[in-house]
Amino acid sequence: MSSILRAPLDRRSFLKLATMAGGGLVLGYYIRPAGAAEVAKPDIEKVDGVFIPNAFIRIAPDGTVTVFSARPEVGQGIKTSLPMIVAEELGADWKNVRVVSAVLDPAFGPQFAGGSMSTPMSYTAMRRVGATARAMLVEAAAQTWGVPANECIAEAGVVRHAASGRSMKFGDLVAKASTLPVPAAESVALKDPRDFTLLGSRIGGVDNLKVVTGQPLFGIDQKRPGMVFAVYEKGPVWGARPLSANLDHVKSLPGVRDAFIVDRTVPEGQLTGLVPGVAIVADSTWAAFSARTQLEVKWQEGGFQNSSWEDFSRQAQELAKAAPGSPNVAVARTDGDVDKAISGAARVVEAAYSYPFISHTNLEPQNCLVHVQGDRAEIWAPTQNPDGARKLASQVLGIAAEKIQVTITRIGGGFGRRLDSDPVAEAAVISQRLGAPVKLTWNRTDDLQHDHYRPGGFHFLKGAVDADGSLSAWRSHHVSFGSNLGADDYPARFVPNYLLLNSKLENGVPQGPWRAPGSCTYAWMICCFLDELAHAAGRDPVEFNLALLGDRDLVPGTGERGRPYNAARMRNVVRQVAERSGWGKPLARGKGMGLGYYFSHQGYIAEVAEVTVSPKGDLKVDRVVAAVDVGSQIVNMSGAENQVQGSITDGLNAAWRQELDIRQGRVVQANFNEYPMLRIPDAPRAIEIHFVKTDNPPTGLGEPALPPLAPAVCNAIFAATGKRVRQLPISRTDLSWS
Amino acid sequence: MSKFTLQVNGRSHEVDVAPETPLLWVLRDQLDLVGTKFGCGIGQCAACTVHLDGAPARACLTPVSAAASARVTTIEGLSADGSHPLQKAWCELDVAQCGYCQAGQIMSAAALLARNPNPSDGDIDDAMAANLCRCATYFRIRAGIHRAAEMAAADREAKA
Numbered sequence: 001m002s003s004i005l006r007a008p009l010d011r012r013s014f015l016k017l018a019t020m021a022g023g024g025l026v027l028g029y030y031i032r033p034a035g036a037a038e039v040a041k042p043d044i045e046k047v048d049g050v051f052i053p054n055a056f057i058r059i060a061p062d063g064t065v066t067v068f069s070a071r072p073e074v075g076q077g078i079k080t081s082l083p084m085i086v087a088e089e090l091g092a093d094w095k096n097v098r099v100v101s102a103v104l105d106p107a108f109g110p111q112f113a114g115g116s117m118s119t120p121m122s123y124t125a126m127r128r129v130g131a132t133a134r135a136m137l138v139e140a141a142a143q144t145w146g147v148p149a150n151e152c153i154a155e156a157g158v159v160r161h162a163a164s165g166r167s168m169k170f171g172d173l174v175a176k177a178s179t180l181p182v183p184a185a186e187s188v189a190l191k192d193p194r195d196f197t198l199l200g201s202r203i204g205g206v207d208n209l210k211v212v213t214g215q216p217l218f219g220i221d222q223k224r225p226g227m228v229f230a231v232y233e234k235g236p237v238w239g240a241r242p243l244s245a246n247l248d249h250v251k252s253l254p255g256v257r258d259a260f261i262v263d264r265t266v267p268e269g270q271l272t273g274l275v276p277g278v279a280i281v282a283d284s285t286w287a288a289f290s291a292r293t294q295l296e297v298k299w300q301e302g303g304f305q306n307s308s309w310e311d312f313s314r315q316a317q318e319l320a321k322a323a324p325g326s327p328n329v330a331v332a333r334t335d336g337d338v339d340k341a342i343s344g345a346a347r348v349v350e351a352a353y354s355y356p357f358i359s360h361t362n363l364e365p366q367n368c369l370v371h372v373q374g375d376r377a378e379i380w381a382p383t384q385n386p387d388g389a390r391k392l393a394s395q396v397l398g399i400a401a402e403k404i405q406v407t408i409t410r411i412g413g414g415f416g417r418r419l420d421s422d423p424v425a426e427a428a429v430i431s432q433r434l435g436a437p438v439k440l441t442w443n444r445t446d447d448l449q450h451d452h453y454r455p456g457g458f459h460f461l462k463g464a465v466d467a468d469g470s471l472s473a474w475r476s477h478h479v480s481f482g483s484n485l486g487a488d489d490y491p492a493r494f495v496p497n498y499l500l501l502n503s504k505l506e507n508g509v510p511q512g513p514w515r516a517p518g519s520c521t522y523a524w525m526i527c528c529f530l531d532e533l534a535h536a537a538g539r540d541p542v543e544f545n546l547a548l549l550g551d552r553d554l555v556p557g558t559g560e561r562g563r564p565y566n567a568a569r570m571r572n573v574v575r576q577v578a579e580r581s582g583w584g585k586p587l588a589r590g591k592g593m594g595l596g597y598y599f600s601h602q603g604y605i606a607e608v609a610e611v612t613v614s615p616k617g618d619l620k621v622d623r624v625v626a627a628v629d630v631g632s633q634i635v636n637m638s639g640a641e642n643q644v645q646g647s648i649t650d651g652l653n654a655a656w657r658q659e660l661d662i663r664q665g666r667v668v669q670a671n672f673n674e675y676p677m678l679r680i681p682d683a684p685r686a687i688e689i690h691f692v693k694t695d696n697p698p699t700g701l702g703e704p705a706l707p708p709l710a711p712a713v714c715n716a717i718f719a720a721t722g723k724r725v726r727q728l729p730i731s732r733t734d735l736s737w738s
Numbered sequence: 739m740s741k742f743t744l745q746v747n748g749r750s751h752e753v754d755v756a757p758e759t760p761l762l763w764v765l766r767d768q769l770d771l772v773g774t775k776f777g778c779g780i781g782q783c784a785a786c787t788v789h790l791d792g793a794p795a796r797a798c799l800t801p802v803s804a805a806a807s808a809r810v811t812t813i814e815g816l817s818a819d820g821s822h823p824l825q826k827a828w829c830e831l832d833v834a835q836c837g838y839c840q841a842g843q844i845m846s847a848a849a850l851l852a853r854n855p856n857p858s859d860g861d862i863d864d865a866m867a868a869n870l871c872r873c874a875t876y877f878r879i880r881a882g883i884h885r886a887a888e889m890a891a892a893d894r895e896a897k898a
């Protein structure tokens with residue numbers, strides 16, 4: 001019995017709904033309401049004797065429970081955590097649960113992995129998926145025994161009737177359960193969270209054994225019979241088009257099957273889909289890589305060949321001098337009278353903060369395997385956005401999306417990069433020409449020079465404190481590369497006189513979401529400047545920030561896109577982190593503690609970093625303490641801690657040394673030797689995580705623990721050395737002291 | 739093209755490839771041993787770490803011609819079933835996030851434990867600094883190595 005309803009909402013609506021409802025609303029679409037027509041799913045095969053209550057669950061007569069994992073696994077642990085939710089409500093024994101990755105199919109609802117949305121969108125939905133199946137198993141047992149269903153419970157893969165001492169295993173109930181109607185999802189009672197036995201426990205990743213034994217899990221590991229190997233060279237300047245290339249020579253090289261120019265941009269005018277380039281197809285990856293070293297291309301470099309970081313920076317300084325409301329200086333928010341407050345203030349601080357473009361540098365280079373056969377295609381992709389991949393492939397190939405099957409592989413790092421599908425489009429055009437399965441592999445230089453970067457940015461700040469030490473004015477001018485601070489971004493709504501000015505630099509740099517987009521840099525600028533103001537006010541930073549957060553609990557959003565800010569949750573994590581970290585304890589010279597806190601991706605997180613800076617200026621991050629409020633329930637304690645530990649360490653990785661230089665319309669850095677990544681000796685030795693449970697819906701952890709780290713470290717550096725880090729990466733600032 | 743006989747994970751393989759082909763691509767494309775990963779191709783990430791005669795080596799920088807005289811061990815050959823103490827510790831402590839770097843991490847750590855059964859944090863820093871983890875699981879990698887050392891010591895004791 002298959003009982004699936006096509007998800008009638010597109011991704012955008014889902015996002016909106018999920019945000020509005022804190023996740024609860026979407027689930028009804030996963031499960032066929034009682035009486036609704038069945039929609040047969042071609043990919044959910046009907047196996048005799050197997051109980052299939054919905055798209056996500058199958059229970060075999062031997063008791064094995066198969067749970068489909070619909071969301072891409074990028075290292076966020078979703079392939080383990082969402083099935084845990086299903087298993088908890090089902091009452092399954094985790095030992096008998098087998099998790100299988102789903103292909104892209106509307107039966108599974110939204111299948112992207114981004115924005116830390118999977119947990120909030122799927123938490124209640126997955127509970128209902130499990131609970132519905134449990135209700136049917138319980139009903140089957142109750143009917144068998146002739147007892148009321150509400151006297152039976154399901155736990156550890158068994159249904160029990162306590163009063164009569166009877167019990168039946170799930171496997172022995174599947175035949176009967178398969179004949180029962182599927183109850184309406186809303187009619188099924190969910191467990192009392194106090195009865196949870198699986199959720200909140202520490203469960204290892206379901207693919208761990210395969211990972212540590214080197215099994216072929218990733219996109220780059222995929223193979224098909226008759227597969228050929230491709231590379232795709234794009235112009236060094238973004239938007240460049242190949243005019244000619246030494247294709248005949250390249251085709252004559254050992255192992256080379258084909259070489260050709262692709263002069264298409266899909267979607268038209270965009271830099272993040274298919275862009276023009278030269279393809280080389282060979283018998284092996286190495287033959288393709290080797291042939292590429294002899295490829296010579298004449299490029300038409302387009303309109304951006306003069307862009308440089310230096311020039312962007314100069315333009316930003318110019319814009320900073322312009323008056324509010326002048327061309328390209330938009331007033332995004334104004335409260336009170338900032339100028340008046342600043343002129344009458346006891347202390348005024350002025351500072352310019354800036355950060356560079358950085359790359360996602362997924363360790364698994366971009367790749368994709370595509371097999372186009374006439375009017376249909378198959379894709380095996382390490383994609384965070386399988387539906388987007390299919391849409392782009394459909395556009396590029398001129399093949400209807402329904403005729404394109406997408407298999408989502410495990411992903412060697414996402415961080416937002418794999419929400420874009422350019423490698424899929426490249427492999428697709430190549431396979432269409434060859435008519436064979438094509439595996440496209442980027443090299444590290446492709447990856448660094450054709451990323452969709454985390455944008456750099458410039459912030460020109462002025463703040464004022466009153467004689468009583470309170471923050472009276474905040475004037476902020478953001479010069480961005482396209483996306484600016486929003487009118488509600490912190491500390492808007494908390495400062496009586498507030499002015500936000502936004503400017504955009506014209507540029508041709510491809511950009512994309514990078515772990516905690518916006519927040520990952522804004523948090524640094526905001527919390528560092530607040531720390532400057534706390535010191536200007538002569539107040540302890542924790543006490544100053546708690547006072548700023550005020551005494552309101554839920555601060556409503558302003559304007560159409562306004563978002564409420566739960567100041568009570570934030571004060572709570574700030575207090576917790578101060579207490580747990582031993583904030584205020586005496587430290588030797590060259591040691592310091594710093595606070596960072598930020599609300600992003602529905603999580604309220606505060607972190608304290610403890611650093612040591614040697615007189616010569618060598619930095620060590622000794623310890624980081626985090627207080628994390630992501631709602632009422634941690635799904636998988638091991639996975640949750642792993643995400644926070646990783647976000648903290650990755651936050652340090654990004655802030656400490658990462659920087660891309662842009663010259664002549666291209667990224668200068670070509671490999672890891674020029675783009676220093678954090679290594680084990682520099683990783684924080686001690687990371688302490690305190691989950692603060694509050695009565696709020698559970699939300700995701702892939703991102704929100706990253707933004708507070710950089711300001712915590714930079715504020716700790718100030719405490720240790722008296723030096724302010726106003727420019728990222730940190731390595732740009734001389735931290736020596738005497 | 740030239741013919742080479744490779745000893746990989748205790749088995750003999752004949753391959754016919756250009757002599758300068760890196761061992762990495764022979765393993766991945768010719769021998770279907772894809773546990774060894776490509777990350778940078780220039781010896782900067784150690785995702786491709788294998789053992790040549792027991793010593794850690796970057797497969798992306800090792801031409802197949804140079805590998806032919808050595809015993810090659812890849813992650814697939816570290817143990818048949820995930821029973822090496824590092825593999826067990828990695829599962830127990832749930833070290834991986836995306837997992838892409840972990841074969842290289844484990845191979846580097848295995849070489850470390852083979853010569854230093856009880857490494858200090860400093861020893862770990864020295865032996866593991868070449869291995870990038872983009873997901874930044876360093877905290878658990880360190881804990882995983884200490885745990886594996888403990889497990890191996892317990893095994894030795896049990897056998898003694």
Ligand code: FES
Binds near residue numbers: 782
């Ligand atoms: S791929 Fe060999 S060191 Fe990076």
Ligand code: FES
Binds near residue numbers: 075412840873
């Ligand atoms: S676990 Fe993802 S790169 Fe290490």
